[in-house]
Amino acid sequence: MSGSWTGKVRRATLEKYQPEDLLPEEQPAYVASWIYIFGVATIAALVMLIASGLVLTLQGPSWWHTSSVGHYVNSVHLWSVELFFIFMVVHLWGKFWMAAWRGRRLATWITGVIAFMASIITAFTGYLIQTNFDSQWIASEAKDGFNSIGVGAFFNALNTGQAILLHVSLLPLALGIIVVWHIILVRKKGVVPPIDNDATIEGGS
Protein backbone atom coordinates (compact mmCIF):
# COMPACT_ATOMS: atom_id res chain seq x y z
CA MET A 1 0.00 0.00 0.00
CA SER A 2 1.43 3.36 -1.04
CA GLY A 3 2.19 5.87 1.70
CA SER A 4 1.67 8.79 -0.65
CA TRP A 5 -0.67 11.58 0.31
CA THR A 6 -2.69 10.92 -2.84
CA GLY A 7 -3.15 7.27 -1.87
CA LYS A 8 -4.17 8.20 1.64
CA VAL A 9 -6.76 10.69 0.35
CA ARG A 10 -8.10 8.11 -2.15
CA ARG A 11 -8.42 5.44 0.52
CA ALA A 12 -10.08 7.89 2.93
CA THR A 13 -12.60 9.06 0.34
CA LEU A 14 -13.29 7.24 -2.94
CA GLU A 15 -12.48 3.74 -1.68
CA LYS A 16 -14.74 4.15 1.35
CA TYR A 17 -17.86 4.55 -0.74
CA GLN A 18 -19.55 2.16 -3.13
CA PRO A 19 -21.07 3.83 -6.23
CA GLU A 20 -24.35 1.96 -5.65
CA ASP A 21 -24.55 3.43 -2.13
CA LEU A 22 -24.00 6.99 -3.35
CA LEU A 23 -26.40 6.70 -6.30
CA PRO A 24 -28.73 3.85 -5.34
CA GLU A 25 -31.40 2.25 -7.53
CA GLU A 26 -33.07 0.47 -4.66
CA GLN A 27 -33.85 1.21 -1.04
CA PRO A 28 -35.02 -0.85 1.94
CA ALA A 29 -38.74 -1.56 1.67
CA TYR A 30 -39.50 0.60 4.74
CA VAL A 31 -38.33 3.73 2.90
CA ALA A 32 -41.91 4.44 1.91
CA SER A 33 -43.34 7.35 3.87
CA TRP A 34 -44.35 10.98 3.24
CA ILE A 35 -41.64 12.09 5.67
CA TYR A 36 -38.85 11.16 3.24
CA ILE A 37 -40.08 13.82 0.83
CA PHE A 38 -38.92 16.63 3.10
CA GLY A 39 -35.21 15.85 2.89
CA VAL A 40 -35.15 16.01 -0.90
CA ALA A 41 -37.60 18.95 -0.85
CA THR A 42 -35.11 20.85 1.34
CA ILE A 43 -32.37 20.20 -1.22
CA ALA A 44 -34.69 21.27 -4.05
CA ALA A 45 -35.49 24.55 -2.24
CA LEU A 46 -31.75 25.06 -1.70
CA VAL A 47 -31.21 24.62 -5.45
CA MET A 48 -33.85 27.32 -6.07
CA LEU A 49 -32.21 29.56 -3.47
CA ILE A 50 -28.83 29.25 -5.12
CA ALA A 51 -30.27 29.76 -8.62
CA SER A 52 -32.32 32.85 -7.71
CA GLY A 53 -29.44 34.16 -5.58
CA LEU A 54 -27.01 33.84 -8.47
CA VAL A 55 -29.37 35.82 -10.72
CA LEU A 56 -29.60 38.53 -8.02
CA THR A 57 -25.79 38.79 -7.90
CA LEU A 58 -25.60 39.62 -11.61
CA GLN A 59 -26.91 43.17 -11.22
CA GLY A 60 -25.89 44.01 -7.65
CA PRO A 61 -27.69 44.34 -4.34
CA SER A 62 -29.85 47.36 -5.27
CA TRP A 63 -31.09 46.06 -8.62
CA TRP A 64 -34.32 44.61 -7.26
CA HIS A 65 -35.46 48.01 -5.96
CA THR A 66 -35.60 49.49 -9.45
CA SER A 67 -36.43 46.57 -11.73
CA SER A 68 -39.68 44.58 -11.84
CA VAL A 69 -37.69 41.55 -13.04
CA GLY A 70 -35.27 42.04 -10.17
CA HIS A 71 -38.16 42.33 -7.71
CA TYR A 72 -39.65 39.09 -9.01
CA VAL A 73 -36.32 37.27 -8.70
CA ASN A 74 -36.01 38.64 -5.15
CA SER A 75 -39.51 37.30 -4.45
CA VAL A 76 -38.50 33.86 -5.75
CA HIS A 77 -35.46 34.04 -3.44
CA LEU A 78 -37.68 34.99 -0.48
CA TRP A 79 -40.26 32.26 -1.06
CA SER A 80 -37.53 29.71 -1.68
CA VAL A 81 -36.03 30.47 1.71
CA GLU A 82 -39.44 30.20 3.38
CA LEU A 83 -40.01 26.81 1.72
CA PHE A 84 -36.45 25.75 2.51
CA PHE A 85 -36.94 26.29 6.23
CA ILE A 86 -40.41 24.74 6.33
CA PHE A 87 -39.08 21.59 4.65
CA MET A 88 -35.93 21.53 6.75
CA VAL A 89 -37.79 21.87 10.05
CA VAL A 90 -40.28 19.11 9.12
CA HIS A 91 -37.30 16.95 8.03
CA LEU A 92 -35.60 17.64 11.38
CA TRP A 93 -38.71 16.77 13.41
CA GLY A 94 -39.24 13.68 11.31
CA LYS A 95 -35.71 12.50 12.01
CA PHE A 96 -36.21 13.16 15.71
CA TRP A 97 -39.37 11.00 15.88
CA MET A 98 -37.58 8.31 13.87
CA ALA A 99 -34.64 8.47 16.33
CA ALA A 100 -32.62 8.59 13.14
CA TRP A 101 -29.32 8.74 15.01
CA ARG A 102 -29.51 5.00 15.73
CA GLY A 103 -26.93 2.66 14.25
CA ARG A 104 -23.90 4.95 14.53
CA ARG A 105 -25.62 7.82 12.73
CA LEU A 106 -24.65 10.45 15.33
CA ALA A 107 -22.47 12.30 12.80
CA THR A 108 -25.38 12.40 10.37
CA TRP A 109 -27.60 14.04 13.02
CA ILE A 110 -24.88 16.51 14.05
CA THR A 111 -24.07 17.57 10.48
CA GLY A 112 -27.81 18.06 9.96
CA VAL A 113 -28.05 20.35 13.00
CA ILE A 114 -24.93 22.25 11.88
CA ALA A 115 -26.52 22.66 8.43
CA PHE A 116 -29.65 24.02 10.13
CA MET A 117 -27.60 26.55 12.10
CA ALA A 118 -25.50 27.51 9.07
CA SER A 119 -28.75 28.04 7.16
CA ILE A 120 -30.07 30.36 9.86
CA ILE A 121 -26.89 32.46 9.79
CA THR A 122 -26.82 32.54 5.99
CA ALA A 123 -30.49 33.54 5.80
CA PHE A 124 -29.90 36.20 8.44
CA THR A 125 -27.14 37.84 6.39
CA GLY A 126 -29.55 37.76 3.46
CA TYR A 127 -32.04 39.79 5.47
CA LEU A 128 -29.22 42.22 6.33
CA ILE A 129 -28.45 42.97 2.68
CA GLN A 130 -31.95 43.81 1.45
CA THR A 131 -30.85 47.48 1.47
CA ASN A 132 -34.30 48.63 2.61
CA PHE A 133 -36.02 49.64 5.85
CA ASP A 134 -36.33 46.07 7.07
CA SER A 135 -32.60 45.43 6.70
CA GLN A 136 -31.82 48.73 8.46
CA TRP A 137 -33.98 47.78 11.44
CA ILE A 138 -32.73 44.19 11.60
CA ALA A 139 -29.12 45.43 11.49
CA SER A 140 -29.67 48.03 14.20
CA GLU A 141 -31.30 45.47 16.50
CA ALA A 142 -28.99 42.57 15.68
CA LYS A 143 -25.87 44.59 16.40
CA ASP A 144 -26.88 44.68 20.07
CA GLY A 145 -27.20 40.90 20.19
CA PHE A 146 -23.84 40.34 18.51
CA ASN A 147 -22.13 43.08 20.53
CA SER A 148 -23.48 41.63 23.78
CA ILE A 149 -21.38 38.48 23.33
CA GLY A 150 -18.37 40.16 21.76
CA VAL A 151 -19.08 38.94 18.22
CA GLY A 152 -20.01 42.43 17.01
CA ALA A 153 -16.39 43.46 17.29
CA PHE A 154 -15.66 41.10 14.39
CA PHE A 155 -18.98 40.78 12.53
CA ASN A 156 -20.52 44.24 12.23
CA ALA A 157 -24.21 43.94 11.29
CA LEU A 158 -24.18 47.60 10.20
CA ASN A 159 -21.42 46.94 7.66
CA THR A 160 -23.52 46.04 4.62
CA GLY A 161 -20.47 45.25 2.50
CA GLN A 162 -19.26 42.66 5.01
CA ALA A 163 -22.73 41.07 5.15
CA ILE A 164 -23.01 40.97 1.34
CA LEU A 165 -19.68 39.22 0.91
CA LEU A 166 -20.41 36.71 3.67
CA HIS A 167 -23.87 36.00 2.25
CA VAL A 168 -22.68 35.30 -1.28
CA SER A 169 -19.36 33.60 -0.60
CA LEU A 170 -18.18 32.13 2.69
CA LEU A 171 -21.55 31.21 4.20
CA PRO A 172 -23.10 29.45 1.18
CA LEU A 173 -19.79 27.68 0.61
CA ALA A 174 -19.73 26.48 4.22
CA LEU A 175 -23.41 25.51 4.07
CA GLY A 176 -22.86 23.67 0.78
CA ILE A 177 -19.96 21.68 2.20
CA ILE A 178 -21.93 20.71 5.31
CA VAL A 179 -24.99 19.72 3.27
CA VAL A 180 -22.87 17.58 0.92
CA TRP A 181 -21.16 15.98 3.91
CA HIS A 182 -24.58 15.30 5.49
CA ILE A 183 -25.90 13.71 2.28
CA ILE A 184 -22.79 11.55 1.86
CA LEU A 185 -23.23 10.30 5.43
CA VAL A 186 -26.90 9.52 4.75
CA ARG A 187 -25.96 7.56 1.63
CA LYS A 188 -23.04 5.80 3.30
CA LYS A 189 -24.93 4.73 6.42
CA GLY A 190 -28.19 4.06 4.62
CA VAL A 191 -31.66 5.04 5.82
CA VAL A 192 -32.24 4.11 9.44
CA PRO A 193 -34.60 1.12 9.87
CA PRO A 194 -37.92 1.45 11.73
CA ILE A 195 -37.64 1.58 15.49
CA ASP A 196 -39.51 -1.66 16.12
CA ASN A 197 -37.10 -3.51 13.85
CA ASP A 198 -34.17 -2.26 15.90
CA ALA A 199 -32.37 -5.20 17.51
CA THR A 200 -30.34 -2.74 19.59
CA ILE A 201 -33.35 -0.70 20.64
CA GLU A 202 -32.39 -0.43 24.29
CA GLY A 203 -29.12 1.19 23.34
CA GLY A 204 -30.91 3.46 20.99
CA SER A 205 -27.71 4.78 19.54
Place this chain on the structure above:
Amino acid sequence: MSQVLKVDPSKKWTGPTRPYDLVKEIVIAVVVIGLLAMGLAGLFSSPDEKALTLKSWVAAAPADFAQVATGELAGTTGSAGYGAPYNSAAKGQHFGIIQLQDWAGVRIPINPANSFVVEPLLISNDPSAIAAVQTWQAASADQQSKWAKSYEDALTKAGDKSSLADPADAFGPVPAMIDGLSTMAASGALDGALLTSDTNLPTNFTKPMLFLADSDGYFGELATKQHLGGDQWGVMNETGSWPGQSWLWLFSFWYQIDPFKSSENADTIIMLMMGVLTLGLMFVPLLPVIRRIPYKIPVHRLIWRSWYRSQ
Protein backbone atom coordinates in the same frame (compact mmCIF):
# COMPACT_ATOMS: atom_id res chain seq x y z
CA MET B 1 -48.85 -9.64 13.58
CA SER B 2 -46.12 -11.95 12.38
CA GLN B 3 -42.63 -11.99 13.87
CA VAL B 4 -40.99 -8.57 13.47
CA LEU B 5 -37.65 -8.64 11.68
CA LYS B 6 -34.94 -7.58 14.09
CA VAL B 7 -31.84 -5.94 12.61
CA ASP B 8 -28.80 -4.10 13.82
CA PRO B 9 -29.33 -0.53 12.52
CA SER B 10 -25.59 -0.02 12.18
CA LYS B 11 -25.36 -2.87 9.64
CA LYS B 12 -26.29 -2.67 5.99
CA TRP B 13 -29.97 -3.59 5.41
CA THR B 14 -30.34 -7.09 4.02
CA GLY B 15 -34.14 -7.33 4.21
CA PRO B 16 -36.69 -6.64 1.46
CA THR B 17 -36.04 -3.68 -0.83
CA ARG B 18 -37.99 -1.60 -3.32
CA PRO B 19 -37.00 0.13 -6.57
CA TYR B 20 -35.75 3.69 -6.15
CA ASP B 21 -34.50 6.38 -8.55
CA LEU B 22 -32.52 9.01 -6.66
CA VAL B 23 -31.75 11.25 -9.63
CA LYS B 24 -35.36 11.18 -10.86
CA GLU B 25 -36.57 12.06 -7.37
CA ILE B 26 -34.22 15.07 -7.15
CA VAL B 27 -35.15 16.32 -10.63
CA ILE B 28 -38.88 16.04 -9.92
CA ALA B 29 -38.42 17.76 -6.53
CA VAL B 30 -36.50 20.67 -8.07
CA VAL B 31 -39.14 21.13 -10.78
CA VAL B 32 -42.08 20.97 -8.34
CA ILE B 33 -40.48 23.15 -5.64
CA GLY B 34 -39.21 25.53 -8.32
CA LEU B 35 -42.69 25.97 -9.74
CA LEU B 36 -44.08 26.39 -6.23
CA ALA B 37 -41.52 29.10 -5.34
CA MET B 38 -42.06 30.90 -8.65
CA GLY B 39 -45.83 30.66 -8.20
CA LEU B 40 -45.71 32.03 -4.65
CA ALA B 41 -43.41 34.83 -5.86
CA GLY B 42 -45.88 35.72 -8.61
CA LEU B 43 -48.85 35.63 -6.26
CA PHE B 44 -47.46 37.29 -3.15
CA SER B 45 -44.32 39.17 -4.34
CA SER B 46 -41.98 40.43 -1.57
CA PRO B 47 -41.90 43.53 0.67
CA ASP B 48 -39.66 46.49 -0.03
CA GLU B 49 -40.16 49.35 2.41
CA LYS B 50 -37.83 52.12 1.28
CA ALA B 51 -34.64 52.64 3.32
CA LEU B 52 -34.39 55.69 5.56
CA THR B 53 -31.69 58.31 5.20
CA LEU B 54 -30.63 61.12 7.52
CA LYS B 55 -32.20 63.39 4.90
CA SER B 56 -35.57 61.64 5.09
CA TRP B 57 -35.33 61.55 8.90
CA VAL B 58 -34.83 65.32 9.29
CA ALA B 59 -37.54 66.00 6.70
CA ALA B 60 -40.10 63.80 8.46
CA ALA B 61 -39.17 64.49 12.10
CA PRO B 62 -36.96 67.60 12.44
CA ALA B 63 -37.56 67.92 16.19
CA ASP B 64 -36.56 64.31 16.79
CA PHE B 65 -33.44 64.80 14.68
CA ALA B 66 -32.46 67.90 16.68
CA GLN B 67 -33.16 66.10 19.96
CA VAL B 68 -31.00 63.10 19.05
CA ALA B 69 -28.18 65.23 17.60
CA THR B 70 -28.11 67.30 20.79
CA GLY B 71 -28.12 64.06 22.78
CA GLU B 72 -24.98 62.99 20.89
CA LEU B 73 -23.25 66.18 22.05
CA ALA B 74 -24.59 65.71 25.60
CA GLY B 75 -23.49 62.08 25.68
CA THR B 76 -26.99 60.85 26.55
CA THR B 77 -27.86 58.71 23.50
CA GLY B 78 -27.59 54.96 23.19
CA SER B 79 -24.43 55.21 21.05
CA ALA B 80 -22.78 57.74 23.35
CA GLY B 81 -23.14 55.44 26.34
CA TYR B 82 -22.79 52.15 24.46
CA GLY B 83 -19.38 50.72 25.33
CA ALA B 84 -17.59 48.11 23.19
CA PRO B 85 -17.08 47.77 20.29
CA TYR B 86 -17.65 51.52 19.71
CA ASN B 87 -16.28 53.26 22.81
CA SER B 88 -15.41 52.86 26.46
CA ALA B 89 -18.40 54.76 27.84
CA ALA B 90 -19.80 51.64 29.55
CA LYS B 91 -18.94 48.04 30.35
CA GLY B 92 -21.83 46.85 28.17
CA GLN B 93 -23.92 43.75 28.76
CA HIS B 94 -22.69 40.84 30.81
CA PHE B 95 -23.76 37.59 32.43
CA GLY B 96 -22.36 37.38 35.92
CA ILE B 97 -18.61 37.65 35.65
CA ILE B 98 -18.74 36.87 31.91
CA GLN B 99 -18.23 40.20 30.14
CA LEU B 100 -17.81 39.14 26.53
CA GLN B 101 -18.80 42.54 25.15
CA ASP B 102 -16.19 44.36 27.17
CA TRP B 103 -13.55 41.70 26.68
CA ALA B 104 -13.85 41.95 22.88
CA GLY B 105 -12.70 45.56 23.16
CA VAL B 106 -13.20 48.75 21.18
CA ARG B 107 -12.64 47.55 17.60
CA ILE B 108 -14.95 50.00 15.77
CA PRO B 109 -14.04 53.26 17.53
CA ILE B 110 -16.76 55.89 17.31
CA ASN B 111 -17.15 59.05 19.38
CA PRO B 112 -20.75 60.03 18.52
CA ALA B 113 -20.37 63.74 19.37
CA ASN B 114 -17.35 64.06 17.10
CA SER B 115 -18.30 61.52 14.44
CA PHE B 116 -21.96 62.50 13.99
CA VAL B 117 -21.91 66.25 14.69
CA VAL B 118 -18.53 67.99 15.03
CA GLU B 119 -16.56 66.43 12.16
CA PRO B 120 -19.37 66.69 9.56
CA LEU B 121 -19.92 70.37 10.45
CA LEU B 122 -16.24 71.13 9.98
CA ILE B 123 -16.46 70.06 6.34
CA SER B 124 -19.75 71.91 5.74
CA ASN B 125 -19.90 75.20 3.84
CA ASP B 126 -21.80 76.95 6.64
CA PRO B 127 -19.52 79.60 8.24
CA SER B 128 -21.78 80.15 11.26
CA ALA B 129 -21.89 76.42 12.00
CA ILE B 130 -18.10 76.16 11.63
CA ALA B 131 -17.63 79.13 13.97
CA ALA B 132 -19.99 77.45 16.47
CA VAL B 133 -17.93 74.26 16.29
CA GLN B 134 -14.75 76.22 16.94
CA THR B 135 -16.37 77.75 20.05
CA TRP B 136 -17.44 74.25 21.10
CA GLN B 137 -13.96 72.84 20.64
CA ALA B 138 -12.36 75.68 22.61
CA ALA B 139 -14.60 75.02 25.64
CA SER B 140 -13.91 72.58 28.45
CA ALA B 141 -15.62 69.19 28.47
CA ASP B 142 -17.62 70.31 31.50
CA GLN B 143 -18.83 73.45 29.73
CA GLN B 144 -19.69 71.48 26.59
CA SER B 145 -21.76 69.08 28.66
CA LYS B 146 -23.63 71.92 30.42
CA TRP B 147 -24.51 73.62 27.11
CA ALA B 148 -25.63 70.41 25.43
CA LYS B 149 -27.67 69.10 28.37
CA SER B 150 -29.39 72.48 28.86
CA TYR B 151 -30.36 72.57 25.19
CA GLU B 152 -31.45 68.94 25.23
CA ASP B 153 -33.70 69.62 28.25
CA ALA B 154 -35.13 72.72 26.60
CA LEU B 155 -35.90 70.81 23.38
CA THR B 156 -37.57 68.04 25.40
CA LYS B 157 -39.73 70.62 27.20
CA ALA B 158 -40.56 72.40 23.96
CA GLY B 159 -41.77 69.14 22.46
CA ASP B 160 -42.12 69.50 18.74
CA LYS B 161 -39.54 72.20 18.04
CA SER B 162 -36.28 71.64 16.21
CA SER B 163 -34.66 74.94 17.09
CA LEU B 164 -34.89 77.28 20.09
CA ALA B 165 -33.73 80.80 20.89
CA ASP B 166 -31.28 81.26 23.76
CA PRO B 167 -32.34 84.38 25.70
CA ALA B 168 -30.50 83.28 28.87
CA ASP B 169 -27.29 82.44 26.97
CA ALA B 170 -27.35 78.92 28.45
CA PHE B 171 -26.88 76.86 25.31
CA GLY B 172 -23.61 78.30 23.98
CA PRO B 173 -22.86 77.27 20.37
CA VAL B 174 -25.11 74.19 20.50
CA PRO B 175 -28.23 75.65 18.77
CA ALA B 176 -26.10 76.95 15.89
CA MET B 177 -24.40 73.55 15.58
CA ILE B 178 -27.70 71.67 15.59
CA ASP B 179 -29.28 74.11 13.13
CA GLY B 180 -26.25 73.71 10.87
CA LEU B 181 -26.39 69.92 11.15
CA SER B 182 -30.14 69.94 10.37
CA THR B 183 -29.51 72.05 7.26
CA MET B 184 -26.70 69.72 6.23
CA ALA B 185 -28.93 66.66 6.76
CA ALA B 186 -31.81 68.24 4.82
CA SER B 187 -29.53 68.72 1.80
CA GLY B 188 -28.35 65.11 1.93
CA ALA B 189 -24.79 66.21 2.64
CA LEU B 190 -24.76 64.64 6.11
CA ASP B 191 -25.49 61.19 4.69
CA GLY B 192 -22.50 61.56 2.42
CA ALA B 193 -20.30 63.03 5.13
CA LEU B 194 -20.91 60.16 7.58
CA LEU B 195 -20.59 57.51 4.90
CA THR B 196 -17.36 58.80 3.40
CA SER B 197 -15.61 59.79 6.62
CA ASP B 198 -13.41 56.70 6.50
CA THR B 199 -13.27 55.78 2.81
CA ASN B 200 -14.43 57.33 -0.46
CA LEU B 201 -16.46 54.45 -1.89
CA PRO B 202 -18.09 52.97 1.19
CA THR B 203 -20.23 49.90 1.77
CA ASN B 204 -20.12 50.32 5.54
CA PHE B 205 -23.14 52.14 7.00
CA THR B 206 -22.11 51.94 10.65
CA LYS B 207 -21.95 55.67 11.35
CA PRO B 208 -25.22 56.85 9.76
CA MET B 209 -27.00 53.73 11.05
CA LEU B 210 -25.76 54.17 14.63
CA PHE B 211 -26.89 57.80 14.51
CA LEU B 212 -30.30 56.83 13.11
CA ALA B 213 -30.66 53.97 15.58
CA ASP B 214 -30.42 56.48 18.43
CA SER B 215 -33.81 57.77 17.29
CA ASP B 216 -36.46 55.94 19.27
CA GLY B 217 -38.93 58.69 18.41
CA TYR B 218 -38.77 58.26 14.64
CA PHE B 219 -36.87 55.12 13.60
CA GLY B 220 -38.15 53.15 16.57
CA GLU B 221 -41.74 54.26 16.07
CA LEU B 222 -41.71 53.38 12.38
CA ALA B 223 -40.45 49.92 13.30
CA THR B 224 -43.14 49.54 15.97
CA LYS B 225 -45.80 50.46 13.40
CA GLN B 226 -44.41 47.65 11.24
CA HIS B 227 -44.59 45.28 14.28
CA LEU B 228 -40.82 44.89 14.25
CA GLY B 229 -40.21 45.85 17.90
CA GLY B 230 -38.37 43.41 20.14
CA ASP B 231 -41.47 43.05 22.34
CA GLN B 232 -43.63 42.44 19.26
CA TRP B 233 -41.82 39.25 18.17
CA GLY B 234 -40.03 41.63 15.80
CA VAL B 235 -36.99 39.36 15.44
CA MET B 236 -39.05 36.98 13.33
CA ASN B 237 -41.31 39.54 11.64
CA GLU B 238 -41.11 41.22 8.26
CA THR B 239 -42.54 44.58 7.18
CA GLY B 240 -46.17 44.41 6.09
CA SER B 241 -47.86 41.01 6.22
CA TRP B 242 -45.08 38.96 4.67
CA PRO B 243 -43.54 36.07 6.55
CA GLY B 244 -40.16 36.88 8.08
CA GLN B 245 -37.56 34.74 9.80
CA SER B 246 -40.13 32.54 11.54
CA TRP B 247 -37.37 30.03 12.29
CA LEU B 248 -36.13 32.52 14.90
CA TRP B 249 -39.32 32.07 16.94
CA LEU B 250 -37.56 30.58 19.96
CA PHE B 251 -34.95 33.34 19.97
CA SER B 252 -37.76 35.91 19.76
CA PHE B 253 -39.83 34.15 22.42
CA TRP B 254 -37.45 34.92 25.28
CA TYR B 255 -37.75 38.65 24.62
CA GLN B 256 -41.49 38.43 25.32
CA ILE B 257 -41.26 37.07 28.88
CA ASP B 258 -39.73 37.99 32.21
CA PRO B 259 -37.10 37.94 33.55
CA PHE B 260 -35.52 38.35 30.12
CA LYS B 261 -37.55 41.21 28.68
CA SER B 262 -36.90 43.46 31.67
CA SER B 263 -33.23 42.56 32.05
CA GLU B 264 -30.54 45.06 31.07
CA ASN B 265 -28.47 42.07 29.98
CA ALA B 266 -31.24 40.37 28.00
CA ASP B 267 -29.19 40.12 24.78
CA THR B 268 -26.23 38.45 26.48
CA ILE B 269 -28.40 36.04 28.46
CA ILE B 270 -30.58 35.06 25.49
CA MET B 271 -27.64 34.70 23.09
CA LEU B 272 -25.78 32.45 25.55
CA MET B 273 -28.93 30.47 26.32
CA MET B 274 -29.60 29.91 22.63
CA GLY B 275 -26.00 28.75 22.26
CA VAL B 276 -26.54 26.15 25.00
CA LEU B 277 -29.88 25.05 23.48
CA THR B 278 -28.20 24.70 20.08
CA LEU B 279 -25.57 22.44 21.62
CA GLY B 280 -28.43 20.53 23.25
CA LEU B 281 -30.11 20.02 19.87
CA MET B 282 -26.82 18.93 18.37
CA PHE B 283 -26.30 16.29 21.03
CA VAL B 284 -29.91 15.10 21.41
CA PRO B 285 -28.78 11.53 20.59
CA LEU B 286 -26.62 11.58 23.72
CA LEU B 287 -29.13 13.14 26.14
CA PRO B 288 -30.53 10.33 28.32
CA VAL B 289 -34.17 11.42 28.70
CA ILE B 290 -34.63 13.35 25.47
CA ARG B 291 -33.31 10.57 23.22
CA ARG B 292 -35.89 8.15 24.62
CA ILE B 293 -38.86 10.36 23.71
CA PRO B 294 -39.27 8.89 20.18
CA TYR B 295 -39.60 5.46 21.77
CA LYS B 296 -42.12 6.62 24.40
CA ILE B 297 -44.32 8.66 22.05
CA PRO B 298 -44.72 6.40 19.00
CA VAL B 299 -44.98 8.94 16.18
CA HIS B 300 -42.79 6.49 14.26
CA ARG B 301 -45.80 4.16 14.06
CA LEU B 302 -47.45 6.81 11.90
CA ILE B 303 -44.32 7.49 9.85
CA TRP B 304 -43.69 3.83 9.01
CA ARG B 305 -47.32 2.69 9.16
CA SER B 306 -47.28 0.99 5.73
CA TRP B 307 -44.15 -0.94 6.67
CA TYR B 308 -45.56 -2.01 10.04
CA ARG B 309 -48.80 -3.06 8.33
CA SER B 310 -46.79 -5.30 6.01
CA GLN B 311 -44.95 -6.98 8.89
